[in-house]
Amino acid sequence: MQYRTFDRIGVPVSTLGYGTMRLPVIGGVDANIDEAEAIRLIRKAIDNGVNYVDTAYMYHGGHSEEVFGKALLDCYRERTYLATKMPTWLARNHEGKLEGVFRDQLRKLETDRVDFYLLHNQTKRIWEITNELGGLAWLDEKRKNGQIRWAGFSFHDDLHTFKKIIDAYDWDFCQIQLNFMDAHYQAGLEGLEYAGKKGIPVVIMEPLKGGRLARNIPAGVQALWDNAKAKRSAAEWGLRWVANRPEVMTILSGMNAESQIDENIRVLSDAAPNSLSAEEVALVDKAGAIYNGLIKASCTACKYCMPCPQRIVIPDMMDIYNEWHIFHDDNSRAAYGRTPEHQRPSVCVGCRQCEEKCPQHLPIADIMQELVQIFE
Ligand code: SF4
Ligand code: SF4
Numbered sequence: 001m002q003y004r005t006f007d008r009i010g011v012p013v014s015t016l017g018y019g020t021m022r023l024p025v026i027g028g029v030d031a032n033i034d035e036a037e038a039i040r041l042i043r044k045a046i047d048n049g050v051n052y053v054d055t056a057y058m059y060h061g062g063h064s065e066e067v068f069g070k071a072l073l074d075c076y077r078e079r080t081y082l083a084t085k086m087p088t089w090l091a092r093n094h095e096g097k098l099e100g101v102f103r104d105q106l107r108k109l110e111t112d113r114v115d116f117y118l119l120h121n122q123t124k125r126i127w128e129i130t131n132e133l134g135g136l137a138w139l140d141e142k143r144k145n146g147q148i149r150w151a152g153f154s155f156h157d158d159l160h161t162f163k164k165i166i167d168a169y170d171w172d173f174c175q176i177q178l179n180f181m182d183a184h185y186q187a188g189l190e191g192l193e194y195a196g197k198k199g200i201p202v203v204i205m206e207p208l209k210g211g212r213l214a215r216n217i218p219a220g221v222q223a224l225w226d227n228a229k230a231k232r233s234a235a236e237w238g239l240r241w242v243a244n245r246p247e248v249m250t251i252l253s254g255m256n257a258e259s260q261i262d263e264n265i266r267v268l269s270d271a272a273p274n275s276l277s278a279e280e281v282a283l284v285d286k287a288g289a290i291y292n293g294l295i296k297a298s299c300t301a302c303k304y305c306m307p308c309p310q311r312i313v314i315p316d317m318m319d320i321y322n323e324w325h326i327f328h329d330d331n332s333r334a335a336y337g338r339t340p341e342h343q344r345p346s347v348c349v350g351c352r353q354c355e356e357k358c359p360q361h362l363p364i365a366d367i368m369q370e371l372v373q374i375f376e
Contacts, residue, residue, distance in 0.1 A: 001049030017052035022254035031061030069110035085120035156359030196247030210301035243271035305354035
């Protein structure tokens with residue numbers, strides 16, 4: 001495993017981080033984590049050198065931190081840097097506000113300290129709530145009393161908002177979404193460089209866009225990979241493109257199978273900063289341009305839009321929508337057909353609750369209508 005050390009952090013952090021937004025579940029129910037398997041996978045990654053493990057208060061219906069706490073027993077806690085996140089928009093309605101949520105987290109995680117602590121999903125609107133609650137002064141206090149070692153934020157909004165938040169506090173680190181398709185989306189490469197110039201290390205989420213850049217690869221992109229001098233899988237190209245950036249501290253991968261852990265460890269064991277040639281970077285950029293020309297809705301399967309009051313599984317519908325626009329094949333029609341009628345986009349009432357929560361700002365209700373027109 002490769003490790004990167006930044007002045008602000010002062011300890012080596014593994015280039016591969018374990019994200020727990022997509023732990024294995026039982027019966028397809030997000031809140032029903034397959035605990036034994038999840039713990040086995042997390043520990044396997046740690047045994048193989050991963051030392052950055054990332055969770056959040058709201059992942060898997062609030063159960064991720066609990067499972068994580070159990071995974072880090074038996075001396076695994078001492079071998080890892082634990083990251084979790086404060087959902088300030090939920091803390092506003094918690095009787096104990098920020099402190100109440102934090103206390104819940106420490107209890108679930110079975111620890112008295114969080115190493116990397118992030119204000120979760122900061123957007124224009126959520127940043128206002130964070131300030132309303134005195135989030136920055138609270139972080140100061142937590143850093144001072146040692147309950148938080150390093151303070152950061154995770155981000156989903158435009159570049160202007162990113163710069164504003166970066167400039168607002170003495171952050172130890174931050175977390176952004178970055179992959180070769182989203183190089184100029186949200187904070188993007190410009191945001192990455194902005195943080196880098198201030199010496200703020202960056203944690204990367206969605207390096208393969210929720211796995212979408214590694215499967216159902218369009219012919220034009222596959223031809224690029226096939227004709228490249230180095231023989232690498234799509235996932236490997238995607239991860240290496242992110243790891244190539246020296247501003248990146250760790251790359252989060254939501255690994256839910258042993259094969260993914262093995263593959264990611266293999267790739268990131270020698271993916272040093274600036275290790276890709278200019279030609280290789282240009283090749284991956286070209287793949288990004290092809291994707292951007294094909295994919296209509298930049299959904300990352302983050303599930304923030306859920307639950308839908310009509311029980312539509314929105315990320316699955318987004319998958320069908322994008323795959324239809326890339327391939328126009330029968331697979332997407334078949335996937336739509338397999339969706340129970342009472343959960344199809346035709347039951348959408350256009351309430352747009354989902355859109356308020358979507359960090360990608362997707363016009364979900366309009367997309368539901370388009371799906372109805374395409375498939376019904
Ligand atoms: S707009 Fe449609 S998809 Fe979105 S929450 Fe409302 S019913 Fe569900
Ligand atoms: S529609 Fe938006 S909120 Fe829902 S999964 Fe996709 S990106 Fe996330």
